[in-house]
Amino acid sequence: MKVPDLGTTLTTSTKFKVVDTSVPKVDGYALVKGKTVFTDDFNIPNALVVKILRSPHAHAIIRFVDASEALALEGVVCVLTHKDVPRVAYTRAGQGYPEPSPYDTFVLDKKVRYVGDAVAIVAAETEEIANRALKLIKVEYEVLPAVLDYEHASDDGMPVIHDEPEISGAYDPSRNIASHYEMHIEDVDKELAKCDVVVEGTYYTPNPSHAMMEPHTAISYFDPNGRLTIISSTQVPYHVRRIIRHIFGVESRVIKPRIGGGFGGKQAIHVEAYVTAVTLKTGRPARCVYTREETMTATNTRHAMRFKVRVGASKDGKLRVIDMDGLSNTGAYGEHALTTFMVAGSKTLPLYNKVKAVRFKGDVVYTNIEPAGAFRGYGAPQSMFALDSALDELAYKLGMDPIDFKLKNSIREGETSPVFRMMGEGREGVEQIIQSCKIEECALAGAKLFNWYEKKKRPKVKGTKARGCGVAFAMQGSSIPAIDMGGATIKMNDDGTFNLMIGATDLGTGSDTILAQIAAEALHTTTDKFIVYSSDTDVTPFDKGAYASSTTYVSGNATKRAAERMAQEILKAASEIMDKPIEELHLEDGKVISESGHSITYSEIQTKLFYSFKQRQLEVTESFVSEVSPPPYMVSFAEVEIDLETGKVDVLNFLSYVDCGTPINPKLARGQVEGATVQGIGMVLYEEHVFDKNGRMVTNDFFTYKIPSRKDVKNIKVEFAKSYEPTGPFGAKSVSEIGLDTPAPAIANAIFDAVGIRVKKLPIKSEDIFFALKNMAKSL
Amino acid sequence: MKVEFKVNDRKHSIEIEPGELLVETLRRLGYKSVKHACDTASCGACSVQLDGNPVLSCRTFTAAVDGHEIKTVEAFSKEGELSAVQKALVEEGAVQCGFCIPALVVTAEALLNENPNPTEEEIKTYLNGNLCRCTGYVSQNHAIMKAAELRRNSASVPAGNQGELS
Numbered sequence: 010m011k012v013p014d015l016g017t018t019l020t021t022s023t024k025f026k027v028v029d030t031s032v033p034k035v036d037g038y039a040l041v042k043g044k045t046v047f048t049d050d051f052n053i054p055n056a057l058v059v060k061i062l063r064s065p066h067a068h069a070i071i072r073f074v075d076a077s078e079a080l081a082l083e084g085v086v087c088v089l090t091h092k093d094v095p096r097v098a099y100t101r102a103g104q105g106y107p108e109p110s111p112y113d114t115f116v117l118d119k120k121v122r123y124v125g126d127a128v129a130i131v132a133a134e135t136e137e138i139a140n141r142a143l144k145l146i147k148v149e150y151e152v153l154p155a156v157l158d159y160e161h162a163s164d165d166g167m168p169v170i171h172d173e174p175e176i177s178g179a180y181d182p183s184r185n186i187a188s189h190y191e192m193h194i195e196d197v198d199k200e201l202a203k204c205d206v207v208v209e210g211t212y213y214t215p216n217p218s219h220a221m222m223e224p225h226t227a228i229s230y231f232d233p234n235g236r237l238t239i240i241s242s243t244q245v246p247y248h249v250r251r252i253i254r255h256i257f258g259v260e261s262r263v264i265k266p267r268i269g270g271g272f273g274g275k276q277a278i279h280v281e282a283y284v285t286a287v288t289l290k291t292g293r294p295a296r297c298v299y300t301r302e303e304t305m306t307a308t309n310t311r312h313a314m315r316f317k318v319r320v321g322a323s324k325d326g327k328l329r330v331i332d333m334d335g336l337s338n339t340g341a342y343g344e345h346a347l348t349t350f351m352v353a354g355s356k357t358l359p360l361y362n363k364v365k366a367v368r369f370k371g372d373v374v375y376t377n378i379e380p381a382g383a384f385r386g387y388g389a390p391q392s393m394f395a396l397d398s399a400l401d402e403l404a405y406k407l408g409m410d411p412i413d414f415k416l417k418n419s420i421r422e423g424e425t426s427p428v429f430r431m432m433g434e435g436r437e438g439v440e441q442i443i444q445s446c447k448i449e450e451c452a453l454a455g456a457k458l459f460n461w462y463e464k465k466k467r468p469k470v471k472g473t474k475a476r477g478c479g480v481a482f483a484m485q486g487s488s489i490p491a492i493d494m495g496g497a498t499i500k501m502n503d504d505g506t507f508n509l510m511i512g513a514t515d516l517g518t519g520s521d522t523i524l525a526q527i528a529a530e531a532l533h534t535t536t537d538k539f540i541v542y543s544s545d546t547d548v549t550p551f552d553k554g555a556y557a558s559s560t561t562y563v564s565g566n567a568t569k570r571a572a573e574r575m576a577q578e579i580l581k582a583a584s585e586i587m588d589k590p591i592e593e594l595h596l597e598d599g600k601v602i603s604e605s606g607h608s609i610t611y612s613e614i615q616t617k618l619f620y621s622f623k624q625r626q627l628e629v630t631e632s633f634v635s636e637v638s639p640p641p642y643m644v645s646f647a648e649v650e651i652d653l654e655t656g657k658v659d660v661l662n663f664l665s666y667v668d669c670g671t672p673i674n675p676k677l678a679r680g681q682v683e684g685a686t687v688q689g690i691g692m693v694l695y696e697e698h699v700f701d702k703n704g705r706m707v708t709n710d711f712f713t714y715k716i717p718s719r720k721d722v723k724n725i726k727v728e729f730a731k732s733y734e735p736t737g738p739f740g741a742k743s744v745s746e747i748g749l750d751t752p753a754p755a756i757a758n759a760i761f762d763a764v765g766i767r768v769k770k771l772p773i774k775s776e777d778i779f780f781a782l783k784n785m786a787k788s789l
Numbered sequence: 790m791k792v793e794f795k796v797n798d799r800k801h802s803i804e805i806e807p808g809e810l811l812v813e814t815l816r817r818l819g820y821k822s823v824k825h826a827c828d829t830a831s832c833g834a835c836s837v838q839l840d841g842n843p844v845l846s847c848r849t850f851t852a853a854v855d856g857h858e859i860k861t862v863e864a865f866s867k868e869g870e871l872s873a874v875q876k877a878l879v880e881e882g883a884v885q886c887g888f889c890i891p892a893l894v895v896t897a898e899a900l901l902n903e904n905p906n907p908t909e910e911e912i913k914t915y916l917n918g919n920l921c922r923c924t925g926y927v928s929q930n931h932a933i934m935k936a937a938e939l940r941r942n943s944a945s946v947p948a949g950n951q952g953e954l955s
């Protein structure tokens with residue numbers, strides 16, 4: 010590789026040495042050996058145990074709190090109520106600043122807004138004492154009527170959930186509307202009148218829990234120099250640091266060790282504020298580990314949404330109208346309220362860019378249940394269930410194969426959609442021409458592999474079972490354009506290794522590994538030469554954190570830039586040492602090689618630079634801000650079997666064909682899609698929260714809230730289309746979220762194919778299918 | 790009260806509280822690989838081997854293991870060398886966040902001791918109590934099949950050390 014070509018040859022070449030190989034995860038060995046790598050594994054001497062007293066009421070004013078008995082208990086160190094913490098409004102959402110979510114939250118407030126809302130913070134010497142203290146705190150509540158049905162949250166006369174004067178950024182709190190959004194292209198009603206076939210339907214998606222295995226956990230302490238340090242199981246260490254400063258006016262260092270899954274559930278500040286309050290008050294280290302019940306009831310869920318959809322087409326299969334009228338339930342606080350709703354449009358509508366008229370609008374409302382937040386897919390799975398199901402029905406009515414119909418109307422390379430410009434996250438979006446889109450390959454190669462056409466021809470019913478197949482299309486994004494920024498620092502060592510310092514937050518996805526692969530590719534060496542340090546706000550450069558499918562794209566591009574600049578620094582140093590012009594040098598296998606065949610290793614270069622020649626440390630930092638958000642695409646095929654006697658649905662086969670550009674690490678990329686698929690199957694078939702009439706979540710553990718277990722998962726297959734995104738690092742786009750967009754519509758469409766029932770509400774329960782089958786039989 | 794038991798061949802003789810659960814004791818003793826992820830015996834993240842059989846340490850009283858032998862994941866990678874199960878899990882990309890992994894290794898090792906040649910269905914059944922929210926299970930089941938094969942092919946490895954790769 011010659012210097013003038015640096016970078017350019019790499020970006021256009023698809024012959025990689027390190028990228029597009031499945032190297033083992035850089036943290037894999039520590040994890041598989043069970044090393045002490047998670048927040049609660051760290052022994053911090055003298056740490057207090059922090060527990061939270063939570064509201065038993067869905068909506069109430071705290072009249073007074075009497076903690077005297079609790080404080081009298083030996084070993085109780087402090088009890089903090091709303092009087093003891095700063096009254097600063099903020100949002101728990103970990104987003105770019107200023108956040109598009111309303112500032113409607115306090116560390117502790119004099120009002121509680123859902124069962125589980127925090128009332129007091131207790132710190133004690135042991136867990137047992139802390140738990141006993143919780144029982145000794147007396148609280149007098151003035152119980153208020155609660156808003157539990159989100160479809161009526163903004164009806165006249167409903168109680169107002171956010172009547173605090175400090176609230177800002179909410180659309181109309183007096184009517185419980187956290188956010189509102191609307192857009193349109195052309196006139197949908199006029200266009201609908203011209204359509205030959207129109208389909209309408211109302212679709213409901215619920216509010217599942219992330220159910221990551223590691224509960225939310227944080228530890229805080231003053232380091233020997235008095236700097237507040239927070240170790241946290243978070244996806245957004247830099248946002249945590251910023252929000253802690255906003256609330257408490259204190260500078261801190263936030264360290265994210267390994268975290269036991271997040272899926273968006275840790276893209277918010279949860280436990281950090283409580284331990285910080287205790288450490289600031291007592292000067293002592295504080296540790297708070299949520300119970301599973303707290304993780305279920307007092308963090309975040311997905312936003313439940315309702316979409317009224319109208320789609321219309323002309324006889325020739327041309328899609329003319331998409332009209333989506335939505336309603337989203339953000340629960341007690343407006344975390345990610347506006348942005349998840351906008352993503353429900355911005356990450357679905359551009360897929361069908363041939364459409365004439367589009368409207369997307371709706372409210373995001375407050376209710377007195379656990380706040381919703383970021384959750385993998387971020388609104389797109391909710392709306393794609395509605396949109397793709399409606400399009401499937403439209404294709405059926407047109408007498409077209411759904412693959413043909415969806416392909417005919419979907420986006421291709423070189424095209425754009427006005428939606429990209431109109432809809433961003435919380436504001437306008439960014440125009441973009443699609444440079445990589447292999448949706449056609451995904452659909453056609455997928456159909457072949459799945460035996461789609463043969464399977465569709467088979468008889469549906471065999472004895473007491475019916476089988477059917479469904480297909481669903483999806484897109485997502487890669488980062489929030491013009492907002493998301495990530496940095497990377499690379500430092501060369503005298504043993505030929507490099508320290509790669511990134512703010513990017515590996516939440517189990519493998520981002521530390523794929524970023525090391527990107528750096529290794531650009532520096533012509535191997536992944537094991539990289540020692541990765543990520544997500545320590547005092548050590549690593551800024552990164553927005555792990556969300557919006559941005560890490561591979563944004564942090565990956567930052568890492569690639571840093572590595573390319575490091576390559577130049579190495580060549581420059583080598584040219585000085587070897588006394589050869591840079592143009593005659595190139596990098597290969599951890600060495601600089603000259604045209605005349607002389608070579609010097611990276612190790613020799615840095616050793617010379619340390620001790621004997623133009624002494625200096627080679628280190629570079631680069632940043633990357635995304636200008637566009639190239640969507641990955643995916644087509645999924647589901648085959649279901651329905652027990653006609655019980656209504657039970659089994660997903661026998663699920664194939665996803667994915668265009669994520671270059672998969673930097675194919676095995677890890679596949680794992681992202683497989684994991685998302687199974688979470689999607691959970692959302693479709695098993696996961697549902699049940700609330701009692703007072704708004705208390707009944708399904709607050711793994712016993713009552715069922716996530717898919719090993720036996721529930723049948724045959725899942727993932728394939729990658731050959732694709733290359735020119736703006737991505739070595740051609741890569743995102744892959745972590747898109748897998749959750751298709752299971753709901755693909756399975757619902759397959760159920761229709763099998764038994765002719767259009768399911769419009771998730772989760773799909775056996776009894777619903779059973780009764781629908783019965784009704785069908787009756788009406789025959 | 791006082792109890793004595795072995796963890797990974799190391800003897801512990803300690804005072805415990807009445808009603809103390811094994812998961813708490815083990816974490817207190819520094820075996821942090823044992824995770825506590827639920828309160829309803831539903832997730833399997835706390836699994837350890839008790840005399841070679843997988844048990845939920847969140848549902849086992851420490852008093853009950855007096856005189857017995859516990860194995861945590863640390864027992865399976867002697868001198869840093871990974872067991873066949875561990876190696877296959879890393880190689881197959883079956884370790885995402887890793888929170889479920891120590892317990893998965895411990896349980897899978899017990900399975901392969903009982904049944905060196907399990908079918909995928911047998912793996913799913915035996916490990917059904919080990920929840921994983923990240924991987925969707927596909928790669929994990931695959932890795933365990935692969936580990937079983939590796940173990941069978943290296944049957945010359947001395948007993949008790951099965952699956953160790955050198």
Ligand code: FES
Binds near residue numbers: 826827828829833848
């Ligand atoms: S901690 Fe969940 S089963 Fe023991």
Ligand code: FES
Binds near residue numbers: 222517885888
């Ligand atoms: S790897 Fe995260 S829970 Fe299994």
